[in-house]
Amino acid sequence: MNGPVPVDILRQHLIDPEICIRCNTCEETCPIDAITHDGTNYVVKAEVCNGCMACVPPCPTGAIDNWRNVFKANAYSLDEQFSWDELPTQNPTVSAPAAAESASQDAVSEMPDAAVVASDLVRGSTVPPWSAARPYVNLYTHKAPTTATVVGNYRLTDEATESDIHHLVLDFGAMPFPVLEGQSIGILPPGESAEGRAHHARQYSIASPRDGERPGYNNVSLTVKRVTHDHGGKATLGVCSNYLCDLKKGDVVTVIGPFGDTFLMPNHPNSHLLMICTGTGSAPMRAMTEYRRRRRLKGATGKLMLFFGARTQAELPYFGPLMNLPKDFIDTNLAFSRTPGKPKRYVQDAMRERAADVAPLLADGNTHVYVCGLKGMEDGVLQALAEIAEAHGLGWDALWARLKREGRLHLETY
Ligand SMILES: Cc1cc2nc3c(=O)[nH]c(=O)nc-3n(C[C@H](O)[C@H](O)[C@H](O)COP(=O)(O)OP(=O)(O)OC[C@H]3O[C@@H](n4cnc5c(N)ncnc54)[C@H](O)[C@@H]3O)c2cc1C
Ligand code: SF4
Ligand code: SF4
Structure with a gap:
């Protein structure tokens, strides 16, 4: 008698195009280049993805964490995935037979523990600080966005510089939009x-x-750089950054989010913040610093140390207000290239110069490190942290693993 015909079933990894905000994080994270994109969608190459899960924790929206059982021969092609506006539903005839499941190349059963693998492959923490408040995420989606009114929009950088960075204040009125420092929102530009x-x-x-930007108000602020050249230096006008920088008071914008559940600040008052940023990467640092400043008299004793880089002083957002913060509140170090x-x-040069003060912070289990800004800064900053740690007998590899495990090293570069 013939036995059951072996059916080759694949648990195919897919990205939900309705939730994905095309931030590129997954493509940068995947260690084996299984993720790619066109002008429309981010997609996963079925024949390359091994289900290692390294891309799942860093995804700010959860769009990456979708799986469908398919007959291997019928796996969704890249062209199919590029054409989707929404994910296909699970075909029940593929997922049902137990025999087929066990004969399958089931990514879940063969998958190593996601958190363990991810912490090895991802450079920063995939968990929040232990004392962080619980964030709301994905309250508003592409299908059900909300709106906010522009109540402020002004240029932060000197008129004489090429770099046009704006401070934008958006008010949600009566619509609930709870956020935490370190989170982000999505803007849906018209057109x-x-x-x-x-x-x-x-x-x-x-x-x-x-x-709130203004305490007690239902508003948020953003720090937006007008993109006028692509990464290769070719003149081009970025769709959303130009839309935002040109908005006037009273204009209404369409918003989704909030996003992000790991790049969050600790809430225990004796925790230290070591913040390293460039350009618009100062946005989350401003949020955290301002939160600490407002609570300063309520018992917060932790240290704040900031390393902030820009091309020139005139291109540094928030230079004036930053310089006005008391020296005993925040230890500010600027670097101009x-x-x-x-x-x-x-x-990283400024960090090395202050190694004698950075090292004790790194050695302190209450220190949380935040890096935000240009993609290119990540290697240099991690290298500087490694050198400082090693020079002070801290053993970088073990410290790095501990920082990640304990939600104390957060990287957000774009
Ligand atoms: C987690 C996260 C947080 C972010 N936070 C901020 C923030 O606080 N402030 C902020 O201004 N931006 C931030 N960004 C970047 C932002 O989402 C947009 O990518 C950026 O504003 C460009 O969008 P655009 O529509 O203007 O350009 P697009 O129309 O998308 O792109 C136009 C062209 O410019 C290139 N390009 C895109 N961005 C840049 C850039 N920064 N420099 C040079 N070329 C570029 C593109 O590759 C493309 O060729 C963040 C991104 C991520 C992933
Ligand atoms: S990380 Fe998530 S939101 Fe960003 S491109 Fe990938 S799937 Fe989309
Ligand atoms: S699960 Fe692993 S191999 Fe697959 S796309 Fe994500 S990071 Fe890449």
């Missing part, structure tokens, strides 16, 4: 792409603390 599809959302870090007549100085 369509060249392919005739609605523009996808762009992500922006929240620059204000949880109780293009000051005429002066050698290039990057945040």
